[in-house]
Amino acid sequence: MKVLKFGGTSVGSAARMKEVASLVCDGSSKVVVLSAMSGTTNSLVEIANYLYKKNNDGANEVISGLIQKYYEEIELLYAKGETKAKAKELVNSHFDYIKSFTIDMFTAHEEKAILAQGELLSTAMFHYYLAEQGEKSALLPALDFMRIDKNQEPDSAYIKENIQKELEKAGEAEIYITQGFISRNAFGEIDNLQRGGSDYTASLVGAALNATEIQIWTDIDGMHNNDPRFVEGTYSITNLSFDEAAELAYFGAKILHPTCVLPAKVNNIPVRLLNTMEPEAPGTLISSQQQKGRITAIAAKDNITVIKIKSGRMLLAYGFLRKVFEIFESYKTPIDMISTSEVGVSITIDDDKHVHEIVDDLKKFGTVDVCTDQVIVCIVGDLVSDTKGHANKIFEALKEIPIRMISYGGSNFNVSVVIESQFKKEALNVLNNNLF
Ligand code: ASP
Numbered sequence: 001m002k003v004l005k006f007g008g009t010s011v012g013s014a015a016r017m018k019e020v021a022s023l024v025c026d027g028s029s030k031v032v033v034l035s036a037m038s039g040t041t042n043s044l045v046e047i048a049n050y051l052y053k054k055n056n057d058g059a060n061e062v063i064s065g066l067i068q069k070y071y072e073e074i075e076l077l078y079a080k081g082e083t084k085a086k087a088k089e090l091v092n093s094h095f096d097y098i099k100s101f102t103i104d105m106f107t108a109h110e111e112k113a114i115l116a117q118g119e120l121l122s123t124a125m126f127h128y129y130l131a132e133q134g135e136k137s138a139l140l141p142a143l144d145f146m147r148i149d150k151n152q153e154p155d156s157a158y159i160k161e162n163i164q165k166e167l168e169k170a171g172e173a174e175i176y177i178t179q180g181f182i183s184r185n186a187f188g189e190i191d192n193l194q195r196g197g198s199d200y201t202a203s204l205v206g207a208a209l210n211a212t213e214i215q216i217w218t219d220i221d222g223m224h225n226n227d228p229r230f231v232e233g234t235y236s237i238t239n240l241s242f243d244e245a246a247e248l249a250y251f252g253a254k255i256l257h258p259t260c261v262l263p264a265k266v267n268n269i270p271v272r273l274l275n276t277m278e279p280e281a282p283g284t285l286i287s288s289q290q291q292k293g294r295i296t297a298i299a300a301k302d303n304i305t306v307i308k309i310k311s312g313r314m315l316l317a318y319g320f321l322r323k324v325f326e327i328f329e330s331y332k333t334p335i336d337m338i339s340t341s342e343v344g345v346s347i348t349i350d351d352d353k354h355v356h357e358i359v360d361d362l363k364k365f366g367t368v369d370v371c372t373d374q375v376i377v378c379i380v381g382d383l384v385s386d387t388k389g390h391a392n393k394i395f396e397a398l399k400e401i402p403i404r405m406i407s408y409g410g411s412n413f414n415v416s417v418v419i420e421s422q423f424k425k426e427a428l429n430v431l432n433n434n435l436f
């Protein structure tokens, strides 16, 4: 069985939903994971923000706008008056539920319940459409099998057992539709896999069902070898290894959520990135196959802050780095890149919410410098095996650009450098010319 995931834009209107239907109805049995219609989750976040501030008028205005939008799409999506009426009733019941939160106390639990409504709506609407078309589809309620544990990690054993039960309950169908993004937590409350988490759902479902393939459908033709917004003549990469994909997904390639790679890799299930606008195109296939000695892609991540700690106490000391890392940990701030010398360490972060507190705490170890507006440029490929000369080619290309940090050998598949953001475009282009 294959698992196919379609993002918000792919189900963003009646017309796009119809295209998805024609793509998935090919006679073979499959699971289809859907995001909310594009814009919906953002609007639901907006509603929640109004409700936190007790601004019911603000919330109601966004709600009315959404209902209006759904009504319009319903008119275009269904042929029969009967289905239209049923779909409008569905929309009303979900928004009545959201409106019920204007009365009572509003906390993070209610917010999560609100955020879940987008995927519940898109999947039910798609199910009604397939039914009207005479297709055999069934809904698999994600809230009945998708679960995260106390550490917000997916509970794989629970998911595996319960999705199987839901499949049996649903009986025989061609298209099993389920909601991306939403889950329950360890206490049985409605929760989610974080923004953009539908890719993660697809991967977890694929792993739970031991799928033959996981397909992530978007509106781009796969993962590109460089950033097309800054470099001309980029191309879609036909084959990527799981390791390369994991590096690239983190470094800003928006097409695939970074969390999606791990469950697929662990279960060795190929992931294919495909384009709904160009369904025949090969896209990008991510698998365990690693092409030897190849430089595969270049990517960049913006808004990086570099923190440098210089300390005489680091010299010959043990436990120094642990103390430094614990400070970041205490502010729940992930460290992305590090580079060390005998007397200092440089660290990059992309979440600078607590940078002031972190710097204050670090000052007890030595002098601390902070540089904002930095960029990590990463070169991904089979770079640190027996092949020679990659580093030379990379730094030859970058010879005119001031480099702040370098990381080489952290994994076999990534060389990263930190530069100032004003040099980003130049760096991506000179690397492109030298490496491809
Ligand atoms: N609808 C959710 C979001 O907008 C999940 C997703 O689309 O992946 O973040």
Ligand code: MG
Pocket (backbone or CB within 6 Å): 007, 196, 199, 255, 257
């Ligand atoms: Mg996405």
